[in-house]
Amino acid sequence: MAPRKRIAIMTSGGDSPGMNGVVRACVRMAIHMGCDALCVYEGYEGLVRGGDYIRQMEWHDVRGWLSEGGTLIGTARCMAFFERAGRLKAAKNMVLNGIDALIICGGDGSLTGADRFREEWPSLLQELVATGELKPAQVEPYQHLNLVGLVGSIDNDLSGTDATIGCYSALSRVCEMVDYIEATATSHSRAFVIEVMGRHCGWLALMGGVATGADSIFIPEKPKRDDWREEMRALVEKHRKSGKRKTIVIIAEGAQDRHGHKITPEMVKDLLADKNGLALDTRITTLGHVQRGGTAVAYDRMLATLQGVEAVRAVLEATPETKTSFIAITENKIARKPLMEAVQETKSIAKAIEAQEFEKAMTMRDTEFYDQYTSYMMTSAVQDQTMLLPEKERMKIGFINVGAPAGGMNAAMRAGVAYCMSRGHEAVAIHNGFAGFSRHHGDTPLGAVRPFNWLEVDGWASKGGSEIGTNRELPSESGMETIANLIEFYQFDALFLIGGFEAFHAISQLREARAQYPSLCIPMTLLPATISNNVPGTEYSLGSDTCLNELVNYCDKIKQSASATRRRVFVIETQGGRSGYVATLAGLGVGATAIYTPEEGISLDMLASDVRHLKEVFANDKGQSRAGRLILVNEKASKVYKAKLIADIIREEAHDRFEARDSIPGHVQQGGVPSPMDRCRAVRLAIKCIQHLEQFGKNAHNKAKKDPNSATVIGIKGAGVVFTPMSELEEMDTDWPNRRAKAAFWLDMKETADILGGRPKHHPPE
Numbered sequence: 001m002a003p004r005k006r007i008a009i010m011t012s013g014g015d016s017p018g019m020n021g022v023v024r025a026c027v028r029m030a031i032h033m034g035c036d037a038l039c040v041y042e043g044y045e046g047l048v049r050g051g052d053y054i055r056q057m058e059w060h061d062v063r064g065w066l067s068e069g070g071t072l073i074g075t076a077r078c079m080a081f082f083e084r085a086g087r088l089k090a091a092k093n094m095v096l097n098g099i100d101a102l103i104i105c106g107g108d109g110s111l112t113g114a115d116r117f118r119e120e121w122p123s124l125l126q127e128l129v130a131t132g133e134l135k136p137a138q139v140e141p142y143q144h145l146n147l148v149g150l151v152g153s154i155d156n157d158l159s160g161t162d163a164t165i166g167c168y169s170a171l172s173r174v175c176e177m178v179d180y181i182e183a184t185a186t187s188h189s190r191a192f193v194i195e196v197m198g199r200h201c202g203w204l205a206l207m208g209g210v211a212t213g214a215d216s217i218f219i220p221e222k223p224k225r226d227d228w229r230e231e232m233r234a235l236v237e238k239h240r241k242s243g244k245r246k247t248i249v250i251i252a253e254g255a256q257d258r259h260g261h262k263i264t265p266e267m268v269k270d271l272l273a274d275k276n277g278l279a280l281d282t283r284i285t286t287l288g289h290v291q292r293g294g295t296a297v298a299y300d301r302m303l304a305t306l307q308g309v310e311a312v313r314a315v316l317e318a319t320p321e322t323k324t325s326f327i328a329i330t331e332n333k334i335a336r337k338p339l340m341e342a343v344q345e346t347k348s349i350a351k352a353i354e355a356q357e358f359e360k361a362m363t364m365r366d367t368e369f370y371d372q373y374t375s376y377m378m379t380s381a382v383q384d385q386t387m388l389l390p391e392k393e394r395m396k397i398g399f400i401n402v403g404a405p406a407g408g409m410n411a412a413m414r415a416g417v418a419y420c421m422s423r424g425h426e427a428v429a430i431h432n433g434f435a436g437f438s439r440h441h442g443d444t445p446l447g448a449v450r451p452f453n454w455l456e457v458d459g460w461a462s463k464g465g466s467e468i469g470t471n472r473e474l475p476s477e478s479g480m481e482t483i484a485n486l487i488e489f490y491q492f493d494a495l496f497l498i499g500g501f502e503a504f505h506a507i508s509q510l511r512e513a514r515a516q517y518p519s520l521c522i523p524m525t526l527l528p529a530t531i532s533n534n535v536p537g538t539e540y541s542l543g544s545d546t547c548l549n550e551l552v553n554y555c556d557k558i559k560q561s562a563s564a565t566r567r568r569v570f571v572i573e574t575q576g577g578r579s580g581y582v583a584t585l586a587g588l589g590v591g592a593t594a595i596y597t598p599e600e601g602i603s604l605d606m607l608a609s610d611v612r613h614l615k616e617v618f619a620n621d622k623g624q625s626r627a628g629r630l631i632l633v634n635e636k637a638s639k640v641y642k643a644k645l646i647a648d649i650i651r652e653e654a655h656d657r658f659e660a661r662d663s664i665p666g667h668v669q670q671g672g673v674p675s676p677m678d679r680c681r682a683v684r685l686a687i688k689c690i691q692h693l694e695q696f697g698k699n700a701h702n703k704a705k706k707d708p709n710s711a712t713v714i715g716i717k718g719a720g721v722v723f724t725p726m727s728e729l730e731e732m733d734t735d736w737p738n739r740r741a742k743a744a745f746w747l748d749m750k751e752t753a754d755i756l757g758g759r760p761k762h763h764p765p766e
């Protein structure tokens with residue numbers, strides 16, 4: 001039999017939230033694949049020192065690690081590794097420990113070091129043999145260094161991937177702080193200049209600006225014009241004149257002007273506070289290390305886990321010919337990409353910035369970055385006259401929310417309205433869904449249909465719920481004829497819907513009724529927003545990230561509450577309608593022992609097998625961990641086996657060896673303040689929606705009638721953002737009785753969650 005492969009995992013460079021999730025995923029996946037898992041403590045320092053710095057890990061050693069911030073195996077900046085002598089020692093320790101493959105999670109520095117190590121590897125081994133440090137037989141099995149990188153960094157500065165592990169957690173801290181500061185800024189009518197991390201990359205400042213609707217941002221990739229002071233003074237003056245009581249400026253550490261001179265928070269403060277100018281009471285807040293702190297958000301836990309699993313697969317599949325790769329994510333797709341090209345491109349961006357080639361730097365960042373920058377500019381300078389369309393091309397666009405509220409709905413409205421204003425379109429709010437639209441007509445014809453007031457809308461970037469009101473009623477229930485007449489009455493040229501499955505159903509009804517009511521032949525598009533993430537045509541809907549964060553926080557707290565009585569299982573009921581997405585992703589993020597979904601259902605066999613597994617787990621737990629176990633069950637996974645009954649069954653079967661409780665977070669899952677990801681994506685997708693509608697132009701009934709793209713859903717699918725015609729989705733992709741898409745793209749994630757939770761394989765109900 002071939003010896004077991006030994007896979008080592010290491011974290012390096014600056015710590016980032018999610019690194020522990022990486023280590024957990026790699027350790028468990030390696031063990032699951034029949035390999036030994038090792039951890040190298042303290043980054044390259046541990047590899048150079050060897051000995052106790054390299055330790056074999058067992059399955060239970062990484063229990064509870066998903067909920068811990070920083071990196072529990074330590075990280076360091078290691079000078080010795082910059083030198084060949086250090087790398088020689090590291091190579092020797094790799095061989096002595098029988099390490100077949102190395103997975104490194106760190107920033108571009110760590111990955112550069114990794115690639116250098118790989119390149120030199122044969123010569124390092126030769127030297128170790130030549131100097132008698134190792135025998136030829138010892139190095140013989142390790143001729144090729146099998147290495148895979150994972151990008152752990154809060155800056156999101158690596159090319160080739162949309163997100164690095166930890167960046168959304170850092171963004172979350174940034175937005176939390178800005179949200180707090182906004183309250184005090186508004187109270188005192190103050191200005192705040194907030195400095196965030198990012199020496200060569202403005203991602204945190206940019207996304208922070210988009211998510212909070214900041215008045216201005218400074219990023220290294222795109223310095224402002226030379227007259228930025230005059231420009232900013234005029235902008236802030238305009239905002240203040242319109243009645244805004246706060247001014248927020250977000251500045252990246254690496255901000256500079258077009259000539260490479262640093263722009264400091266003090267310089268911005270001096271401008272805002274200038275007694276002869278704006279004379280605002282201005283404060284500077286430097287966020288500093290709080291941005292690294294805390295536990296990882298749901299997205300980072302997902303990224304860490306899926307990428308960790310993919311890294312183990314990659315090292316096991318690698319041959320000596322395989323190019324060294326790192327694991328990336330593009331939109332929603334996890335992929336292996338060549339490591340050195342990404343590192344080189346990252347360095348080229350830094351060089352382009354240094355050489356003041358800013359356009360080049362911007363185009364070298366990923367598509368999302370570029371899109372977000374454009375989105376930010378469109379939403380922050382709404383009265384910028386340069387984008388205005390000629391009068392005859394300006395449209396009247398109705399905005400409507402349908403279904404339950406979801407995080408990001410207001411941010412999407414705000415962005416859509418801002419974009420309309422910059423183009424000269426008339427954005428009109430239809431209040432309280434189709435129910436509001438149809439019922440207010442008559443006595444108060446304009447009651448439910450009102451133009452937006454920008455000063456009000458401008459404050460919606462971070463607001464939860466739905467400011468224009470939402471309702472589940474479908475057009476057929478409100479009266480299709482009434483709706484068609486109202487659309488004609490108001491002379492809408494297009495309709496922008498934001499909502500969940502009801503909104504999807506509504507747009508489908510409107511489309512079908514076109515044959516009967518010509519006024520419905522206007523372009524309409526849906527931006528999916530629902531915590532259930534069950535809308536066909538997309539793998540992501542607004543609000544789902546907020547919901548996952550709420551659930552993950554809730555589960556972390558519940559788990560911790562069990563620390564005094566650690567033999568406890570919590571059965572937590574999640575929302576999600578007939579889609580197991582939320583239960584699965586939250587389960588993945590908290591390391592659930594079992595997840596029950598409507599797609600799989602629940603059988604007695606499953607319960608029996610899971611109870612048996614729990615008994616084993618508790619029997620083998622020698623007190624290594626003090627937290628409880630979690631089971632997540634979707635509210636509609638079974639008509640009979642509800643959270644309470646499952647908890648009762650477990651308790652009964654446990655015979656006092658452990659406890660079981662049920663817990664229902666309920667509407668907490670709809671979330672208070674939307675997550676930064678939901679807010680930022682809301683902005684980007686909403687603008688794309690209006691741009692899509694805009695292509696049809698004013699009065700486009702004839703064109704819209706024939707074009708399947710006149711009724712669409714925007715979605716993130718795999719590696720792209722796409723509009724899919726309703727006609728296609730209704731027929732091919734929709735499981736109407738279960739109100740979800742036919743294919744659940746996340747089923748692989750369920751399998752991963754089961755593997756990493758150590759759940760035994762079972763047979764789902766027939």
Ligand code: ATP
Nearest residue numbers: 013014044077078081082106107108109110113153
């Ligand atoms: P962060 O994004 O937080 O800065 P990073 O991984 O880029 O993370 P660095 O301090 O640049 O952090 O690198 C971490 C470690 O990687 C260094 O201390 C060093 O041990 C190793 N390393 C970096 N660059 C090289 C290199 N060119 N050659 C050899 N080793 C390197």
